[in-house]
Amino acid sequence: MNSVASEPALIGIDWGTSSLRAFLIGAGGEVLDQVSKPEGIMHVKDGDFEGSFRDLIGPWGNAAGLPVIASGMITSRNGWVETPYVSVPSGVNELAGALVPHKTSDGVTVTFVTGMTTDHDGAPDVMRGEETQIIGASALGMSDGTFVMPGTHSKWITVRSNLIDDYATFMTGEVFAAMRQHSILGTLMEEGPFQEGAFRKGCAAGLAEGSKLLHDLFGVRTLPLFGKIAGNMVEDYLSGLLIGAEIKGADVASIDGPVMIVGRDDLSDRYEIGLELAGLTSKRAPDDIVARGHFMIAQAAGLVS
Amino acid sequence: MNSVASEPALIGIDWGTSSLRAFLIGAGGEVLDQVSKPEGIMHVKDGDFEGSFRDLIGPWGNAAGLPVIASGMITSRNGWVETPYVSVPSGVNELAGALVPHKTSDGVTVTFVTGMTTDHDGAPDVMRGEETQIIGASALGMSDGTFVMPGTHSKWITVRSNLIDDYATFMTGEVFAAMRQHSILGTLMEEGPFQEGAFRKGCAAGLAEGSKLLHDLFGVRTLPLFGKIAGNMVEDYLSGLLIGAEIKGADVASIDGPVMIVGRDDLSDRYEIGLELAGLTSKRAPDDIVARGHFMIAQAAGLVS
Numbered sequence A, B: 001m002n003s004v005a006s007e008p009a010l011i012g013i014d015w016g017t018s019s020l021r022a023f024l025i026g027a028g029g030e031v032l033d034q035v036s037k038p039e040g041i042m043h044v045k046d047g048d049f050e051g052s053f054r055d056l057i058g059p060w061g062n063a064a065g066l067p068v069i070a071s072g073m074i075t076s077r078n079g080w081v082e083t084p085y086v087s088v089p090s091g092v093n094e095l096a097g098a099l100v101p102h103k104t105s106d107g108v109t110v111t112f113v114t115g116m117t118t119d120h121d122g123a124p125d126v127m128r129g130e131e132t133q134i135i136g137a138s139a140l141g142m143s144d145g146t147f148v149m150p151g152t153h154s155k156w157i158t159v160r161s162n163l164i165d166d167y168a169t170f171m172t173g174e175v176f177a178a179m180r181q182h183s184i185l186g187t188l189m190e191e192g193p194f195q196e197g198a199f200r201k202g203c204a205a206g207l208a209e210g211s212k213l214l215h216d217l218f219g220v221r222t223l224p225l226f227g228k229i230a231g232n233m234v235e236d237y238l239s240g241l242l243i244g245a246e247i248k249g250a251d252v253a254s255i256d257g258p259v260m261i262v263g264r265d266d267l268s269d270r271y272e273i274g275l276e277l278a279g280l281t282s283k284r285a286p287d288d289i290v291a292r293g294h295f296m297i298a299q300a301a302g303l304v305s
Helices: A049-057 A092-097 A130-138 A172-182 A184-188 A196-207 A213-225 A231-249 A265-277 A289-300 B049-057 B092-097 B130-138 B172-182 B184-188 B196-207 B213-225 B231-249 B265-277 B289-300
Strands: A008-015 A020-026 A031-037 A068-071 A085-087 A100-103 A109-112 A115-120 A123-127 A145-149 A154-160 A163-170 A259-261 A282-284 B008-015 B020-026 B031-037 B068-071 B085-087 B100-103 B109-112 B115-120 B123-127 B145-149 B154-160 B163-170 B259-261 B282-284
Touching (some): A008 A049, A008 A289, A020 A049, A031 A049, A130 A289, A172 A231, A172 B172, A184 A231, A196 A231, A213 B213, B008 B049, B008 B289, B020 B049, B020 B289, B031 B049, B115 B163, B172 B231, B184 B213, B196 B231, B213 B231, B231 B265, B265 B282
Parallel strands (some): A145 A259, B068 B109, B145 B259, B259 B282
Antiparallel strands (some): B115 B123, B154 B163
16 A cells, blocks of 8 residues: 655744744645755845745745744844743643744745743843754654754753753854964864864863863963874864763762763764763654654644634 | 162063063063063964063163063963973083074064973973973072962972972962853852851861862852842852862871972962961062072073173
8 A cells, every 4th residue: 555645734844043944744744745944033135934834845836824833032132023931831732822923924824833941040041942952853653752952052951751852052053163262272273174083182182071071172282282193183172071071060970871962973973972972862853853853843723723 | 888779680581371471681580670561472462572672671671682581471382482391300501501592683682581491291381481490580699498479370399409390380370260250159259358267167178188179169149149148258268269279189297397389379378378287388479570580591691791
């Protein structure tokens, strides 16, 4: 018996700061088609989000009239429609109950998923978009567990009984870029392929008992200065040091079971090594979990049957 | 009885990355005259250090024939004459025994003080110039104790029985500059006078048990985003967070007695607050201790009587 592709039922959009992905989703939640564009919210010309959206779904002529759900930084102050946050703990029902609809001048309703906020010792934390990915991932046999989403602002997210229980953001990617490009640490770096040994050495330094990031960063300068690592290893040593410090800071001693890594393959490789050095196992989420999250939230809101 | 100014006996030069100070020093070690210039080693045109030096001491016509001693980044790879390092523990005699003389084309001998190195868990640490300041400071009743030298690359230095016993570098100032100018943290900053309350709040976050710098940095974004600190407080909150993290990393629990702060007044004010929050008292070193260090090293080497 051949499986028959179902009819399109939903358009899901993951619209971030630097890129944008749209999914044509079938009645069973499966991805029928997808498109990626570099038009993240910072790159939309003259803030014409509506025009970008029209161009995006244009090729899906058969999608006219479908419900549209969108998540990500598109709901931030610099996006299309700013939405409030829901608080942790929240899951698919809370997100479905907080959707913000917006009608375009063409009469299409785009339904926005709000972000989610938490607070640690008076310091708020925020995410927009990751909550939708986690909803999707938690449907894939991860209704309880720890997720890491590596990137410019890495997120560590704890899910309990299908609710996002808490999370914390780490500025690992942004600190890496700033130190590589705008500090003395960049001056001794030479380009080349991934140096796993140097990455592991840096990671171990970041994970070490008694590590002190502001001090350990200076080692990224002195190790090559003293010929202890080669110029083509400096960048991966720095990457390892920061990822190790992040993993250490994520309170890994309290983590039970494998960590689910949600991210680009090259970054996921690094986190897999770092987690292993920290004594943790890991799994990887499939690439299109965000579309699964869009579908589940749309279902809970009655946008699809 | 009037004191009579002694004759000039030595020229001391503290030649760093971004600036340069020269001292005309008397036979008793007192500073008779001094000059500051912005010609740090990165700003010396065409690497003409000899020309800069000639211009520097030119106005001191009466100084012809005096011994000249120079310390700082001028002895690094990007400086005038690269010198090796001495290792910790070392003091005035070890530095005097490792001086590197260099004769200019005018026949003037400039004697360079080498830097000092240490090693923690295989990661080397380096300084060039700070050792001379500490030698000078240790003569001022600090033959044992802890020194902090705030700056781009802050140093925490332990002196035991007049020897520099060990030290550690923290990239606090450079991380501050990179995050302020080249990360999302700068986008919500507004200029204004020093906000001590915000600085203290940041400092407390950096010092807190369980603080995690890569995570805590994200608070520098979310606190103003949620209206918990005003835009004109963001920069000082960031400064406090980093200085707090540095002080915490400097293992303050092991420090006995007041910490001697050696640095610019505005930075010293911040470290005084941070040390107080960490439960430590502090003192400040006078501004010209480096000239005292030059004199003591020159004396130990027999360059002055």
